[in-house]
Amino acid sequence: MQPRGAGRARARIGVATALDGRNARGGATVTTDYANHYRVHPRLRWELAGDGRVEMRLPFGSKRLRAAESIATLLKRAAEEPPKTGDVLAQCLGTSVFETLVKYLFLLPESQADALGGGLCIPAARPAGCALPVYDLDMLIEDDLVLLHVPIATTAEGKVSVASGGRWVRTHLAQSIESPLGASARQGVLLDLDFGCQLDTASMRLFDVGDVVHQPLQDRASDIGERAAYVCRTIVTRGARPLILGGDHALAYYSVGALAQRYPRLGVLQIDAHPDLYTVGAVCDERLNHANVMHWVRRMPHVLALWQVGVRDFFHQPTERVACVHDPKVQVLSAFEAETSGYQRLLDGMDPSLPWFVTFDVDALALADYPQTATPVLGGLSLYPLLACFERLFHEFHIVGMEFVEIGDAPPEAHGTAAIAARLASRYLFHLRKVTPTRDLLYSTIV
Ligand SMILES: [Mn+2]
Known part of the structure; x- marks a missing residue:
């Protein structure tokens, strides 16, 4: 001694x-x-x-x-x-x-x-933005956008697995961001033709910490979730913004939970075909899964509001051994209302003084079908009204992070759910940085 x-x-x-x-x-x-x-x-x-x-x-x-x-x-x-x-x-x-x-x-x-003890992250072979080792998160600064893929799955695989479909969002983003001249290219801008603006790639500040470790033979879903929560907590403590790619929707338990310390008053905006509030009055209700995760989220003390947007499911709800309750935190804008009357009631109803986290289940989207997601539902949200809603969200609210979940593992269609998730993420990136209007200008060969 x-x-x-x-x-x-x-x-x-x-x-x-x-x-x-x-x-x-x-x-x-x-x-x-x-x-x-x-x-x-x-x-x-x-x-x-x-x-x-x-x-x-x-x-x-x-x-x-x-x-x-x-x-x-x-x-x-x-x-x-x-x-x-x-x-x-x-x-x-x-x-x-x-x-x-x-x-x-x-x-x-x-x-x-x-x-x-199993480690935190494995670097991506083809990162979107700048690869960042997970142990170097302390170099992040306010408003950096930090991508993290979390291959979490809480239910036995059905017809379609969504354990690691989030990596396709990374692929889409990487393809859009990379220079056609390769990594040696020094200067460039990202052009966004829908919104007539450009972003200097030198000021982009998008980082990719890779894939959360998943050891198939050893890990429980909670191990993957806890690793993700640890990384997420470190990102938000720096004031940076997590961009998390699932995995199934149980991810929200860990991601939203990880924000508690940094954001003791938080709003959660859930875009989803399903409310993920399933209860059948049996023991399975007591175990976290992707279909009941919002019960856990709404009960978190730091979550003061939960808006559910795009819900449209139609199903049998057992009523034995379950309570029918009102939770003043939870508010709903159905897919029917969003598509026929627009998003104004949502934007009026969200408290602008709260920081908001967006948890986006891609089955909310009108085009989400097998094998792009695991539980498709007829109908859904169409792209441009949704994009317009997100423009206002990014502009008028403090969006402290986003996640996209329930994306099918199969190689995606060119314009499938992963492409839309990447498109929305690109708008987040543009809103976090200083962009300039392109006006009528175009790029032409020097002659
Ligand atoms: Mn969901």
């Missing part, structure tokens, strides 16, 4: 500069809670690096940290002892070392150790 007092103080001073590694800035993690208990990652490995130092790494990811042997000794000892609070660990390791070890998941919060 290390003696109390002077010895420990010396260790703290020593370690302040004992840990290096690229991007190891210390104090960078925003989700460190000193009251939490932490455990050493069970698969943390050490190698001697010379100069009395060791190199530490995890089996996934590329992060390697070098530290004084004294740090490794402390960690090895901690690994054999019961988890300790952040306060205690910070005291013996030093605050900056402790925070860096938490940031790179070398130390895991005890309550999420199973989920986070």
